Amino acid sequence: MAITVTLVLVICLGILFVLANANQTNMIVDFVMDIGRWLTTPFQNLFWMQNRDQAVLVNWGIAAVVYLFVGSALARLARR
Helix, strand or coil, rough: HHHHHHHHHHHHHHHHHHHHHCCCCCHHHHHHHHHHHHHHHHCCCCCCCCCCCHHHHHHHHHHHHHHHHHHHHHHHHHHH
């Protein structure tokens, strides 16, 4: 479950960086965004919107929910 929470936090932090217009050239922001882009690759352009911030919020948000759901289910199965 700790791995799932970490992945979801990285995705949520990436969403926050996009919405706050964080400096993309900053090493920390760049690192988090690279990981977030990789984790959300299957969800890219799931919903197309003209506003980039809204697209990231919706698509990455769906990815975070899916990761949380699947990770919770796997953790529950592992506890059995």
